[in-house]
Each structure stands twice: as C-alpha cells, then as structure tokens.
Amino acid sequence: MIRVAVISGKGGTGKTMITAALAHLLPKSLILADCDVDAANLGILLAPKRIWMRPFYGMKTAVIDPDLCTGCRECDIHCRFHAVGGDEKEYRVNPIRCEGCAVCVQVCPVSAIRMEPRICGEICLSSTSVGDLAHARLRPGSGNSGLLVHEVKKAAFQADKGSDLLLADGPPGTGCPLISTVTGMDIILVITEPSVSGFHDLKRVVSVARQYTRRIVLAINRFDLDESMTEEIERWCQEEGIAVIGKVPFDPAVIDAVRSRRAIMRSDSFPAAQAVQALASRLIQVAEAK
Amino acid sequence: MKIAVASGKGGTGKTMVAANLAYTVSLTGDVTLVDCDVEEPNLHLFFPSPGTVTTVTVPVPIFDEQICDHCGTCAESCQFGAITVLRDRILFFPELCHSCGGCTLACPKGAIREEPARVGQVVVSHPAPRLTLITGILDVGKPQASPVINAAKEMAKDDDLVIYDAAPGTACAVIETLDGSDTCILVTESTPFGLHDLRLAAEVADRMGIPSGVVINRSDGYDTKTFEFSAQHELPVLMTIPFDRKIAAIQNRGDLICRSEPIWQERFTDLFARCLALSGVRT
Numbered sequence: 001m002i003r004v005a006v007i008s009g010k011g012g013t014g015k016t017m018i019t020a021a022l023a024h025l026l027p028k029s030l031i032l033a034d035c036d037v038d039a040a041n042l043g044i045l046l047a048p049k050r051i052w053m054r055p056f057y058g059m060k061t062a063v064i065d066p067d068l069c070t071g072c073r074e075c076d077i078h079c080r081f082h083a084v085g086g087d088e089k090e091y092r093v094n095p096i097r098c099e100g101c102a103v104c105v106q107v108c109p110v111s112a113i114r115m116e117p118r119i120c121g122e123i124c125l126s127s128t129s130v131g132d133l134a135h136a137r138l139r140p141g142s143g144n145s146g147l148l149v150h151e152v153k154k155a156a157f158q159a160d161k162g163s164d165l166l167l168a169d170g171p172p173g174t175g176c177p178l179i180s181t182v183t184g185m186d187i188i189l190v191i192t193e194p195s196v197s198g199f200h201d202l203k204r205v206v207s208v209a210r211q212y213t214r215r216i217v218l219a220i221n222r223f224d225l226d227e228s229m230t231e232e233i234e235r236w237c238q239e240e241g242i243a244v245i246g247k248v249p250f251d252p253a254v255i256d257a258v259r260s261r262r263a264i265m266r267s268d269s270f271p272a273a274q275a276v277q278a279l280a281s282r283l284i285q286v287a288e289a290k
Numbered sequence: 291m292k293i294a295v296a297s298g299k300g301g302t303g304k305t306m307v308a309a310n311l312a313y314t315v316s317l318t319g320d321v322t323l324v325d326c327d328v329e330e331p332n333l334h335l336f337f338p339s340p341g342t343v344t345t346v347t348v349p350v351p352i353f354d355e356q357i358c359d360h361c362g363t364c365a366e367s368c369q370f371g372a373i374t375v376l377r378d379r380i381l382f383f384p385e386l387c388h389s390c391g392g393c394t395l396a397c398p399k400g401a402i403r404e405e406p407a408r409v410g411q412v413v414v415s416h417p418a419p420r421l422t423l424i425t426g427i428l429d430v431g432k433p434q435a436s437p438v439i440n441a442a443k444e445m446a447k448d449d450d451l452v453i454y455d456a457a458p459g460t461a462c463a464v465i466e467t468l469d470g471s472d473t474c475i476l477v478t479e480s481t482p483f484g485l486h487d488l489r490l491a492a493e494v495a496d497r498m499g500i501p502s503g504v505v506i507n508r509s510d511g512y513d514t515k516t517f518e519f520s521a522q523h524e525l526p527v528l529m530t531i532p533f534d535r536k537i538a539a540i541q542n543r544g545d546l547i548c549r550s551e552p553i554w555q556e557r558f559t560d561l562f563a564r565c566l567a568l569s570g571v572r573t
Contacts, residue, residue, distance in 0.1 A: 009330050011300010011458040016483065038459035039298050039487040059369060080390055096465055096498070101390030102369050138461060140493040145461040146433065172300040172458050173329035176433035179385075195542035197305065197332040204330060207430045225535070226542045252510075258481045259512065 002287045003166040005035070005185040007209065009201030011172035013193045014221040017254060018276060019169040020045035020263035023130040025280035028164035030131035033156040035181040036171040037121070037136045037148045045263045048126030048133050051159075056136060056151060058120035058144030059100025062093045068112035075104035075113060096141055120144050123151050125159050132159050146176035153184075165287065174208045182212045187286060189245075190218045194229035202233070206242065217286055219246035219279050245286065246279030248272050291571045292452045294471035296495070298487030300458035302477045303507035303531070306541050307561075308455040309336045310548045311475075314558035315451065316421035322449040326467040327457040328410060328426035328438040335544045337423050341415030346426070346441040347406035348389040348434060353380045357401035367396035385433055410438035412445060422449070439466045460490045468495060473569035474502040475528065475561075480513045488516070492523055501568050503528040505561070508538075528564045529557060 006019045019042060023030055034042040062083070064075070071088035083097035084104065093104070095118065105113045120142035126133045134156035136148050149171070156166060170181040182188060188209045192202040202218075209216055218237055223230040230247070237244050251272035257264060264273045295308040305327070312323040325331040334341075351364070351373075362375040372386035373393060384407060394402045410428040417423055426442030428435050435457070443466075446452045456467040468474060474495045478488040488504065495502040503526045506513055510533045520527050531537070540547050548554040 008300075010332070012302060012479075013300075036459075038461040038464075039300075039490060041299070041483045041486060044482045044486060078391070078395070099388050099390065100369055101388055101392050102367070103390050103392045103395060106367060106392060106395055140460040140490045141465055141497050143462040143465075145459070173327075173435075173463075174430060175329045175428060175435045175463070177459075177461070178329070179431075179433050193542075196335045196544035197330075198542075200332060200335055201330040204430055211431055225538055229542060255481060255510070258483065261482055 001160065001163055001166055002187065003168070003185045004187045004189060004287065005168040005170050005182050006189045006191060007170035007178065007182065007205060008172060008191045009174065009205030010193070010198045013191045013198055015191050016041045016045065016169050017258060018191055018219065018221065018279070019167060021276045022280050022283065023167055024263050024265045025277055026165065026284060031156050031160045031163040031166050032128070032131050032133040033152050033166060033168040034133065034135035035149045035152055035168045035177065037145050037152060037177065038138045038171070040135050040137060042169045043126065043133065043135055044261055045258070046128040046130065046133060048128050048135070051125045051127055051132070053122050053124040055119045056121040056123050056148055057117045058142060058147060060115035061095045061098045061100060061118045062102065062104050062113050063116050064091050064093055065112045065114070066090050068110055070110055072109060074107045074109060078103050078107045099143070121148055123155055125155055131163065134159060146180040149177045149180035174205050178205070178208065182209055185213055187215045187217065188213055189283065190216060191221055192218060192233060193222050194220060194226040194233060199229065199233055206240070215286070217243050217245045217283070219248065220244065221248045222250040223247040224249045245282035246275060248275040248279065291450065291566070291569060292454065292471045293565050294454040294456055294468050294474045294500070295477060296456040296464055296468065296474055296491050297458055297477045298460055298491035299478070299483055302479050302484060304477045305332045305455055307475060307477050307505055307507070308453050309333055310546050310554060310558050311561060312421060312453050313418065313546055314548050314555050315562050316418050317555070320420045320451065322422040322424060322446045322452045324442050324446050324452060324454045325425040326439045326442060326454050328428040328435050328442065329457060331425050331427055333423060333455055334413070334425050336546060337415070337417035339415040339417035339423070341413040344412045345408055346410045346412060346438050347408050348437050349391065349404035350384055350387050350389060350407040351382065351393050351402045352405050353382065354401045354403070357399050359399060361398065363396050363398055364393035364402060367392045409434050412438070412442045414445060435463045436466045439463060460494050464494060465498070468498055468500055471500050472571050473565050474500045475505055475565065476502050476525070477505045477507055478516060479508050480506060480516045485515055485519060488519065492525060501570070503564065503568050506530045508533040526564070526568065529561045
C-alpha cells in the first residue's frame with residue numbers, strides 16, 4: 001500500500017476539497033483517514049455511513065478526593081500547568097489544563113489524588129462510496145490531538161483489506177498533529193495558495209515534511225488569484241526540487257459543490273474539476289514511479 | 291482587555307481580521323497584537339519590522355550516569371513514555387517530554403537535573419507608532435506549541451489592550467490562546483466546513499466562559515445558515531466581509547484593507563466597539 005498525506009501548513013488552502021476529489025478520481029482502491037481531528041471535514045463531502053464508533057481516551061486526568069485532601073497545596077506548588085485551583089477548603093483540578101503528568105499524585109502526602117481515564121473524543125470507521133474512512137471527533141477543548149491522529153491512522157490500517165492507497169487529509173500547522181500525520185507516509189502532497197501567508201507556511205511545513213519523506217509534491221490552489229505569486233512559488237519549488245503537479249484555478253463551482261456537500265467527480269467539467277482531474281493523473285504517476 | 295480571534299477552520303481570515311483590527315485601533319490608542327498561531331505565524335508578513343528575539347525553552351531532564359543505578363523509577367513515573375531505562379543506559383525521547391518535572395522528583399538517587407532546551411522564539415517589534423507585535427514562532431519540527439504560546443502571551447501580560455491571533459482548530463493551542471481572554475471573535479465562512487468548525491470553536495469558547503461573536507468572511511450573500519446558527523446560539527454577528535477579488539488581492543500580497551481602503555477603518559473601529567460591548571469590560 002502506498003501512503004499519501006495531503007497537508008498545507010496554512011489552513012483553508014483546499015486540502016479537504018482536493019482530498020475528497022482525489023478519492024473520487026484516483027483509479028485505485030482506497031482507504032481514507034481524516035487526520036484533521038479537531039476540525040474533521042472530509043466526511044462532509046463523502047456522505048459516510050457509520051460502521052463502528054468507539055470512545056477515545058486521551059491522557060488520564062488528576063482528580064482530588066476532597067475528603068482526603070488536607071489542603072497542604074503540594075500539588076498546586078508542583079503542577080507546572082497551573083491546573084490546580086481552589087483554596088484550602090477545596091482544591092480542584094481543571095481538566096482542561098491538566099496534562100495528565102501525575103506529578104500531583106507523586107507529591108501528595110496523603111494519597112488524595114488519583115488519575116482517572118477521560119473520554120476526549122470518538123474514533124469512527126465509516127463506509128463511503130470511495131472506500132472506508134477512519135475519522136474522529138476530538139471533544140472541543142480536549143488536548144491529545146496528536147495521539148488521536150495516531151489512533152485514526154491505526155484504525156485505517158486495521159480496517160484495510162488490501163487497498164492500493166491510503167489517502168490522509170492532514171491538519172494545518174507544523175506541530176504535534178501534523179507530525180503525527182506525516183510519520184510513516186510515502187508521499188506528501190502539499191496544497192498551497194498564492195498568498196504571502198500560503199507561501200511562508202509552505203516553506204515551514206516542507207522543512208518538517210522533509211524529515212519524514214523525500215517524496216514531496218505540490219499543487220497550487222486558486223493559482224490565478226495572483227499569478228506572479230504563483231510564479232514565485234513555482235520558482236522556489238524548482239530550486240527545492242519539488243514537482244508542482246497541479247494548478248487549480250479559482251472557480252465558484254467549487255464553493256457550490258462544497259455547499260451541496262459533494263466532492264468533485266469524474267463527470268464534472270468546470271475548470272477547477274478539470275484541473276483536479278489532471279492533478280489526480282499526475283499523482284498516480286508519482287505513486288507508481290520508483 | 292484581551293480579544294482573541296479564533297475560527298476552528300483554517301484559512302477563514304483570522305489573521306486578516308486581527309491585523310486590520312489592531313492596525314485600526316492603533317491609530318487612536320496603544321495596542322499589542324500577539325501571534326499565537328506559533329506553528330504558522332503570519333502576522334509579521336503584514337507588519338514587516340525588525341524585532342528583538344527571545345528564545346523560548348522548556349526544562350528537560352539530564353541524567354547523571356555516574357549516579358544513576360538504572361532502577362527505572364523515572365521511566366515508571368513518566369506518563370508520556372519519554373524515558374526508557376535499559377540495564378546499562380537511559381533512552382530519552384525529548385519530543386515526547388512535557389517538561390512536567392515528574393522524573394526529577396521521582397528519582398531516588400537525585401541523579402536527574404533539568405536543563406533548558408530550545409523549542410522556539412518570541413519576536414517583539416513595533417511596526418506602527420502605537421502598535422506592538424509579539425510573534426511566537428515554534429521551531430520547525432518541534433511538537434510543543436503551548437510553551438511558545440505562553441511565552442508570547444506572557445510578554446503582553448501588562449498591556450491594556452491585547453489582541454490574540456489563535457491557531458486554527460479546537461485543541462490545546464487554541465485553549466492556551468483563549469485562556470484569559472475577555473472576548474472572542476470567531477471568524478467563519480459560509481460553507482458547510484465553515485459552519486461545522488464554527489460550531490466546534492463556539493463550543494470551546496462557551497466551555498471556557500468567554501463571550502463570543504461571529505465575523506463572516508468572504509461572504510457571497512449565502513449566509514442564512516450562519517446567521518441562523520449564530521441566532522440560535524446567541525452569538526452576535528459582529529461584521530460581514532464580502533468576497534471580493536480586490537480584497538483577496540490586497541490580503542494575498544500582505545497588505546491591509548484598512549490601509550488601502552479607508553472605509554474599512556470605520557468598519558474595524560465599529561468591530562472594536564462591538565467587541566468592547568460584548569466583553570463587558572469597562573475601559
């Protein structure tokens with residue numbers, strides 16, 4: 001199986017729209033993973049039907065037993081995440097701030113603190129017309145997004161029945177969830193846009209991605225909104241040895257498709273659809289090249 | 291007064307709103323703009339200006355092999371799997387370490403001490419007469435965004451008016467940014483993606499007890515669902531910015547619409563007044 005991740009650095013460049021389109025256009029058997037776990041949107045375009053769902057437990061969270069607590073404040077003094085609050089009458093742990101390090105359990109002289117499992121979200125496997133989709137929902141305000149990405153990828157691998165390709169829709173950024181997404185990927189497709197922000201973020205995310213694979217390719221979305229910036233990005237890619245395998249024009253038909261909750265398909269002929277179809281063909285060539 | 295600009299979905303225009311709001315307000319008063327999107331900070335692109343750099347570090351354990359007898363207590367205490375103790379040596383994985391200090395406390399021999407390890411930097415600049423820009427930048431390849439966000443916010447803690455530009459999403463980095471904010475602007479776009487993620491971001495702000503309002507960006511007139519959602523959740527729609535290739539072009543080249551089209555100064559002044567009203571903070 002060839003593993004492909006779609007990432008961008010900057011958010012909103014069109015990762016999800018292009019991932020959903022590729023899922024329809026690649027002539028391969030697929031398993032899909034939505035690794036943007038804190039704002040998972042791939043399902044919106046693929047009409048998923050739930051196969052199973054299970055809770056996701058992140059790090060355990062500290063809980064103080066008020067009956068045993070003597071109010072000595074040792075936990076508060078040692079907690080580096082400022083998660084302990086309250087006063088000598090009653091100390092409490094703020095679960096949003098608690099990192100689950102258990103230092104408070106270690107320092108409590110009267111063993112009044114225990115670590116409890118906490119549900120931080122759900123992991124789902126769903127079927128779609130283009131392959132099974134592993135996805136998740138991180139409870140808003142929960143941490144552990146990198147860990148959840150890892151679990152989503154694991155769910156995809158476990159559900160896989162010999163697909164040709166894993167296609168993962170990645171998160172924006174360069175931190176924990178992004179690193180968790182690109183780990184173990186064969187090919188990384190970066191989606192950018194011709195803006196100073198898009199270009200800046202592209203450079204950063206490519207230097208992270210390079211630590212995981214040399215097979216990095218690029219597509220420029222809405223390239224015609226600033227053709228000179230597009231040229232500048234293309235020049236940079238040439239210097240860096242990154243192939244630009246697609247250029248998708250700005251096209252209101254894309255917004256219409258997203259509003260109808262559907263992906264670009266083979267039967268679509270509007271300009272952006274044609275460009276994404278060409279991108280899919282190039283991606284297959286990249287995947288099949290050794 | 292601390293205003294956070296967040297969104298859930300990426301690319302809805304958080305940075306654009308934060309930059310224009312801060313610039314407009316700085317024409318009549320002091321304002322500090324903090325880029326808390328430390329994985330991909332972009333505000334400096336709109337305000338190029340030389341700055342002073344401070345390194346951000348986190349404490350990580352250093353193991354004294356002379357004293358250590360490989361008892362394994364540190365590895366047992368570490369909840370993050372960052373330490374593995376073998377018979378004759380210790381393996382430490384800094385990317386998994388949360389700098390909690392648990393191993394140092396746990397070691398019965400006192401063989402562990404902590405040393406600072408670099409994870410990023412904070413750059414402070416003054417791009418306009420009454421505007422201070424504080425940018426948190428996570429080192430490329432480092433996973434720990436939270437310490438860099440904290441360091442950036444810390445530098446603005448004594449300032450009266452602060453605007454935080456958050457990362458996209460709803461996880462740790464966003465919570466870290468919203469913590470301590472008086473009000474939150476949720477920037478969205480009128481698509482199913484925008485609405486889905488607005489719902490999540492609104493839930494985070496609500497759970498943190500921060501009053502929020504909505505800014506609809508790139509509006510092409512099909513905003514009914516966003517208005518309905520906002521009304522149901524008692525989120526005032528603070529501003530609507532139309533989709534316009536001219537605005538996109540200004541934004542894409544790193545400029546501010548309130549600088550090139552003065553009408554936007556009035557609109558962002560109005561947005562600021564609405565944020566003040568929403569926060570309930572008296573100035």
